[in-house]
Amino acid sequence: MSAHSITEPSNGQKWLAGVLVAAYAIITILPLLWIIATGFKSSPDAIAYPPKVLFQPTLEGYVNLFTTQTRQSAEFLAENPPTTWYEEIVHDKGMVIAGPSRFGERFMNSVIIGFGATFLSVVLGTLAAYAFSRYRVPLKDDLLFFILSTRMMPPIAVAIPIFLMFRNIGLSDTHAGMILLYTAVNLSLAVWLLKGFIDEIPREYEEAALIDGYTRFQAFVKVVLPQATTGIAATAIFCLIFSWNEYAFAVLLTSGTAQTAPPFIPTIIGVGGQDWPAVAAGATIFLVPVMVFTILLRKHLLRGITFGAVRK
């Protein structure tokens, strides 16, 4: 064997690969850093041209994001000195805090709907995928194709019928309605992804459990599920990313109680034009849950995203 076999990259090749990966990582992470930085800028800094790389950080954007404010006369401001750090920030601009903004509620809606839909998609998807993988289901191939075909057009193409349907049965602007809708959209992906993963788990494990005295359901829970965690984690992340970021249906179907963060964030209007630091602050906070979720499931992911190709 020569020193430079196909399977063992040379140092030069490793170095080149490292540089390419680093360059790609920087390119993808740059917009993210920009958004995060903008959240800590003052309004003038945020729209300065050329853009400021170095600036005086401020929490103004975050305060504006979480509060509603009113302008007050100089006398009123003098008589009511600020008592907290955030009151001080708005005080300096001649404003007082009138109350909390709606961002907290909208964010909570996103959490409930996003994680709710993800949970439901993964539970239903796992059960369906298991059945498709292990049982003799009549018309199995046709059913699987039908399930996949629901994703062959953009979901928004059916927006009008769904809008009318939701209005008629009272699901408009409800958490339940949005969870159902996102689950319906996610389910085909979930079933297909998970079926692939479950197909790869040898049946002998379940059969061993059956012989060892367990029921089919116990075997499923205790033997199949632990081995499907990779697939379940990958599927959950895909489902969460979709339901978390979904914008079009959210605009169309929610306006009040069940409105999620994506349609809300662009509507944050400051004094005298769009309040970019507040929008950027909202976007930054909005990123956190998906990132945390992904990092928590990271150890399952490497194998998951490659769809089992890296196994063993």
Place this chain on the structure above:
Amino acid sequence: MAEISIRNLRKEFGAFTAVQGSTFTIADGEFFMLLGPSGCGKTTTLRMIAGLELPTSGEIWIDGEEVGRKPASQRDIAFVFQMFALYPHMNVRRNISYPLVSQGMPRARVREKVDEVARILGLEHLLDRPVGGLSGGDRQRVALGRAIVRNPKCFLMDEPLGALDAEFRERMAEELRALHDRMGATTVYVTHDQLEAMQMGDKIVVMNHGVVEQFGTPQDIYDKPATLFVAEFIGSPPMNFLRFHGHVERGATSVALHRQRFGIPASREPFEGDLVYGVRPEHVRLTDGGEYRGGIVATEYLGTTQIVTLETANGELKARIPADRIARVGESVGLDFNGHTVTLFDAQSGRAIRSELNEGVLSHG
């Protein structure tokens, strides 16, 4: 412990019939071999006994109870899978204790039993290890541990040594047999390796294309094959088949093969037509004289014996003879056979003609 009885057991997968009405009985405490070439329906038969596959028709009796429709979890049997199927997310201890946990046995008692089984199998030092890093032999022992830990009525093993290296196989085969002799539980063991079956089994069933060809002790199966298939499948090199056209009378003790008469065990039925004279290589003798001759085309030296391949008027033939007999390729030698060990077969159907030798062994006719 239990007797297992299979009656007209049949399994169809769509239009394909994997098992075509098997019938046999495995006595309590027997080490029973299910032998046959790959794809003949051994695994399917075993899975039906285990309850992992529903029979299309027929009955399975375990310990006096018909269990054909009972779920696997209620049959009280243990199954050792071909690839072991150890639970990959559990360590050795949890793997072995898993069947006890399902019975709701108290923890302390489970610990005790697992420790005992680990001692029997020499696994004590591995109990806390994940199963992933174990060698083939150790995985095999863990799989056995999981099987014996709860004293099931019987053990079913699907080619349990198939995944092991050759050197390990020998040793595990001995351990398995020793374990069986110690526990005395009925064991059904699937293999495609005739040597393994002969070495380890009390009884053997030989299957081919989903059909039971013969059922009996290793000696009976070797000495008194019921069909051409069995005669060819068992033994290495296999039985020689000299094909000829002729007839045998009831009570005849010889047949005419190429103008020469050769001995057979006294026939118990008359037959006329295409026949096969079946003789094992060790029952072929080389003589200096003799009418019936063969030309040596190859020799294979095996230490104490040698295998000589000859070309005869009725086809190729192998003889196992002492190693000190000088045999040269190209040499022409006379041939003789130990007639009382011979089996005659009906060339068309492949069944053995009944004789003094094999009557009482053959299940058909």
